[in-house]
Amino acid sequence: MTVQKPNSRPYARHIPGLEEIPPELSDLPIWCAWKLKQKPGKKPDKVPVSAVDGSEKWSQEGFCTTAERAIHYAESKPMLQGVGIILYREYGLAGGDTDDCINEAGEVAPHVAEIIRKADTYTEFSPGLSGFRFIARGSFGGHTGNSKAKGVEFYEDKRFLTFTGHHLEESPFAIEDRDLSELGREYFPDRKAPENGPEGATQGDKMDAMRVLSLVAQIRNDGEGVDYDTWQKVGAAIQYELGPHGFAVFDLWSRRSDKYDKDKTKGTYQSFGNYSRRPATGGSLHYIVEQQEKAAPAIEWPPLVDLDTAAPVPLPVNEWPPILRNYAQAASQETETPVELPAMLALGVLAVAGQRLADVNIKPGYFEPINLMIATALPPALRKSAEFKRAVKPLLQWEADTRKRLEPEIKKAESRLAMQKERIKQQRQMAAKEKDEHKAASLMDKVIEMEADLPEVPRLPRVYTSDVTTEHLGTMMEHNNGELGLLSAEGGIFETMAGRYNQGVPNIDLYLNGHAGDPVRIDRGSKPAVILDNPRLTIALAVQPDVLHSLSTKPGFKGRGLLGRFLYALPPSNLGNRSGQGERMDAFTESSFYETVKALLSAGENKEERDIIKLSDEAREIWQQCWQDVEAEMGENGLFEHCRDWAGKLPGAVARIAALFHIARHGQDYKASAVSADDMSAAVRTGEALASHALAVYGLMAADPDAEGAKVLIKWIKRHGLQEFTARDAFQNHKSRFDRADALEQPLQILTERGYIRPVQYKPQGPGRPSKAYQVNPAIL
Known part of the structure; x- marks a missing residue:
């Protein structure tokens, strides 16, 4: 058997459309999304992710949903690979998986070709394009398991399977009814099902499925016309098919029903219970049918079309290094603000300190600075100002401490400078009065020599500003070794960029170059030249959503790439749900963050050359996969098709964040090791979340x-x-x-x-x- 592989890369992100899914599966609540988890030197793990709440605990109730909703969720999350299903026995599905059975020529291993022929049901290529999986309505009769030697897996309960939609044309495009017990015995002969089914149920208890359904329909009339003996047969039939596990599910469902009782006067019981202990009843079936009807929209309604991009996902702050995580979570709890606000502000403050220390080397020849541009948007009354003041406090403290330390030295230098200038003045006067040209020239040479030896007065360092013109920003950066932070609880800087002080002409070159670390040369005629050979500018803003909404109208902002340089956070408002009793952040958590930032600022003071932070091999592999995922989504019809300016800088931003996580974790010892896989993984997942926020912001900018x-x-x-x-x-x-x-x-x-x-x-x-x-x-x- 020879097959034609799909035109795709192994493990490439691919989300099938509904038309690629057999209709027998699409409406079942068995669907979820999935992502890759890299394992150095091994195949990546495929991790199921709930399309309901984004959790990874697939054994919990409510994890799954329908195919349509899972597809929409996966499409809105750029770092998810696709969708999949979880087999549950109660839906009567069985699945098989074969690995590494297709060679480069498309030839299929003979034993796998035989499995596909016998299963004769929907079959598709696996994500790695080296194997197949099939899904049928039926059972292996308990003969299930995983044979690594043969590369074959059979499952029918509690098993996650990815679903690529890469249908094998040689197989049916339908979930067929198949008895797979013989196939199961062939590969797993030691796994046997009870010969007579579950305890208390025998082959004679089987009942035609349509007969069971017709009886269930009669339950809609409170069991009218369904006698006690018939209920016994229905119960026995269901027990034979589902076993005790099925009865546990039915019993759980029935106990949630408000119809739960033991009224025998109607000839029926209201709880299925354990059939081996007492007769079957109809109450739970009644309840199940009711719940299914409530969960499914009426068929006459068309499918809902979303009004905008899916809601942004929360930042995975719980995966951040402890210094950042503890601070952000404690701040969020105290002021009852979404955790994204203190988290992004803390990351911005850390970038102000980190940008002075090092750049990150992603791979040979590719370096990124580690400064960031951040804009977090929240509506009024959500304590933005309070969180901003808390976040910038270590910057203020460091400036104040440095000022106190340098002031005596500055005063001495200023005194020496004044004295030297006075001596120069006197020498110049003597030269002017001297009539002997030779002596006058000698005096002037002395003046020139004295001017060259004027003492330099140390400048008080500044690490951040809140409101500044673009021209003066360049001057401040020049006076501070080319580095500065621009942090504000307002969005006025965008108006400055747009030309507030420049007759409406946008002036954004310095911001673009400051983000990328590109050299700056500013010559403004009568004003002193500004020369920045290796600038670093970090921006962290806390603004209102309307500010972001207006950015698309600013000339040049999008076309020249300014908007693509910002990392956006647009968390949902929690106004109306606050208690007003947030617990105060403990002193240790606050001081730990503050002292870390101040120590890093001191380490970068007057640093002539930045260090280089490298990635571990594992971290580089994870970053490379991130790059490939983002690249694939920038193509036609990709997730980032309409915001390529932003997505193109996302992998670089992920590397910057990973380097900052590394610095936060190791402090001044950051040079002793490379960025770990854990910090890179956390940065990638942060990038995934930020991508959903960026999509929401770009939608906000173009809102109708x-x-x-x-x-x-x-x-x-x-x-x-x-x-x-x-x-x-x-x-x-x-x-x-x-x-x-x-x-x-x-x-x-x-x-x-x-x-x-x-x-x-x-x-x-x-x-x-x-x-x-x-x-x-x-x-x-």
Whole structure:
């Protein structure tokens, strides 16, 4: 058997569309996403990720969802590789996996070709493109396991399988009903199922599936027409198929039902229970059918089309080095702000200190500075100013301590300078009065010599500023060894960049060069020249979302790459859910962060050359995979197609963050070791999260007012649990946003087109002109 491999790279990110998934699987709640976890020298692990909450604990309840939702989730998270399924016995699915069975010529190992022929069901290529997996509706009869020698795995319960959608054309595009027990015995003969099924159930208890379903339908009428003996047969049939494990699930479900009782007067019991101990009943089946109907949207509703990019995922702060993690989490708890705000500000402050110390060497010939540009956006009243003041405190303390240390020396130097200038003045006067040209020339030579020996007065170092013109920013950087931090709790610096002090002409070259470390030469006629050979500029801002919304209108910001240099954080607001009783950050956590930053600033004071931080081999492999993933998403129809300016700098930003994590972990001993795989992995996952925030910010920049109005209406509908409403209701509740009733027409039309609502006939309850009425899609409630 010879096959044609898909036109793809092994383990490349690929998310199948619904049309690539057999319809028998798409609506089952068995779907999740997955990501790669690199293992040096070995194949990468495939880690399942919940498409509901992003967790990796796939054994927990509520981990899975439908294919459509899993696909959408994976598409919104750039570092996820794709989607997959988890086999659960109750859905009657079985799956097989074969590894390393296809050679370069596409020839399939004979025993695998025979497995595919016998299974005769949906089969696809695995993510590594070196094997296959098949999925059928049936059972191996308990003969399951993993044979490493033969490269064959058979599973039918509690097993994660990736789903690539790379269908093997030689196999059916359907999940076929198959008895796989003979195939299972061939490879795992020692794994046997009980001959007579579960205890208390025998082959004679089997019942036609359609008969069971018809009986379940009768349960909708409280069991009317279903006698006690029939219930016994239904219970026996289900027990034979599912076994005691299935009954545990049914019993759990039934005990959650408000119908749980033991009323025998109707001829039925309301709990399935353990059939081997007592007769089967219909209550739990009734409950299960009810819950399935509630979970599935009514078939007459079209699929929902999202109004915008998926919500950004939280930063994985729990994976950051302890100095940063503990500080950010404690600050978030105290002021009850989203953890992204203190985390990003702390990272920015660390970058101010770190940029003075070192650059990171990613691979031969490729170096990155480790300064960052950060913009975190939150609405008013979320304690941005309080967190900003806390974050910059070590910078202020270091400047104050240095000022106190240098002031005596500065005063002495200023005194010597004043005295020397006075002597020069007197010498110059003597030269001017001297009539002998030879003696006058000698005096002037002395003046020149004295001027050359003028003592230099030390400047008080500055490590950050909050509000500065672009011209003076260059001067400040020159006076501080080419390095500076620009940190602010406002977004006014964007107006400065856009030309506030330059007749509206954008002036962003210094910011671009300061991010990249490119040389700067500024000559402004009468003003002193600014020369920066190796500049470093870190920016960390805490602004309101409207500031980011307006950035796309600034001339040159996107086209010249300024917006692509920022790392954005757009966490959700928690206003209305705060307790007002946040626990104060403990002194040790606060001082540990402060003292680390101050020690790093001192280590970088007057440093003539930066050190080089290298990556370990494992860290470099992880970074390279990150680069490949991002590169693949910048192509046509890729996740980053419309923000390539940002995505193109993401791998470099990940390396910068990893180097800062390394410095945070090792302090002044950062030179003693290379960046570890753990710090690089944490940086990559931070980059993944920041990518989701960047996509949201780029969507915010291009937001349509009518679409934004539609989102406001959706929040109103959800908040009040509305099943129906009128246009008049909507207007009356949103007069502060919509100045007239017809301003609602387009937002309502958008919601209608995207499946959130639909017009219905409305009968007015009183006099007056009738208003348009709408029914709400129950899937959004």
